Amino acid sequence: MVGRMRRLAGVLVGVLAAVLLPLGLPDPARAAPKPPPGVEITGVGLTEPLRLTADAHAAHVAAVIDQVNFLGRTGRAAGPKADDLGPKYTIVVFAGDKAKQTYDLYPRAAGGPRVFRPAKQPDARKTTAGWFLGRLSMSETLRNAGVPLEKQLDTVSGGVGGGERVIPEDSLNPAKGIDEALGELQRLLLLNVAVMLSITVGLAGIALLIRRRTR
Structure with a gap:
């Protein structure tokens, strides 16, 4: 008798679901969409964190993440002197509303942009701290994303390492x-x-x- 009642209850639940869902009742799985991925930038000249999401600023988010997605497993243990680093900007990469990775960017470092990856990451993954040469486009990428940096007309976009590259007049x-x-x-x-x-x-x-x- 108990078995029959359970089977009957299961059939009723299935019938109700088949009837009610087409009527437009909210589906719990769809009611709360996941927040879009994005990045958050803090640093010199920013009075509050600059938050960019992929749904509203897809190009800027992709460009900022491109500044750190090429880093290898190990970097240099020591970076430039503190006086040679210039302004610091910390970016945090989000997957939805969860912080996954963080990096320190120095777009105006002497000798070229630098990236520092801390050993302690928001998602508790294991990694090693290290310094890396940054992309030449770092300063302009951050500026286009909303960071208050002066425009650099003599910076070659793309590539890894180097920093500000002034093109000699003879080469033009x-x-x-x-x-x-x-x-x-x-x-x-x-x-x-x-x-x-x-x-x-x-x-x-x-x-x-x-x-x-x-x-």
């Missing part, structure tokens, strides 16, 4: 480099022709001398 004139290369090639060809002529004249002289002696 490709014709000059081509002319110099052609001039070097012309001088080399003339030198080769002179050597070949010298060898030819020398061989002709030796042949003439041999012919006179054999007569």
Whole structure:
């Protein structure tokens, strides 16, 4: 009897679910969507944390995460001197509403942008502290995301390591480099022709001398 009652209750629950769900009643699994991933930035010039979410700022979130997603397992134990680091910006990467990773970014460090990964991470995962060369685009990426940094027109975007790269004026004139290369090639060809002529004249002289002696 008990078994029959349980089976009947199960059938009733199934029937009610099939009837009520199409009527638009809230589904508990869909009622509370997960928060979107994002990043949070704090540092010099920011009076409060700058929070960016993937649903509203997808491009900026992806660009900021790209500044740290290439780091290897181990970095350098020691970084630049404190006076050479410049302004510090800490970013925290979120998966939904849970903080997963944190990094310290130094976009204006002497010798190029730097990234420091602390050993202690929000998600309690095991990692080693280390210093890394940052991407050349770090300063502009943070500025575009809302960090109050001055615009850098002479910074080469992309790549890893290096920092501010000022392009020499000479390199902005490709014709000059081509002319110099052609001039070097012309001088080399003339030198080769002179050597070949010298060898030819020398061989002709030796042949003439041999012919006179054999007569």
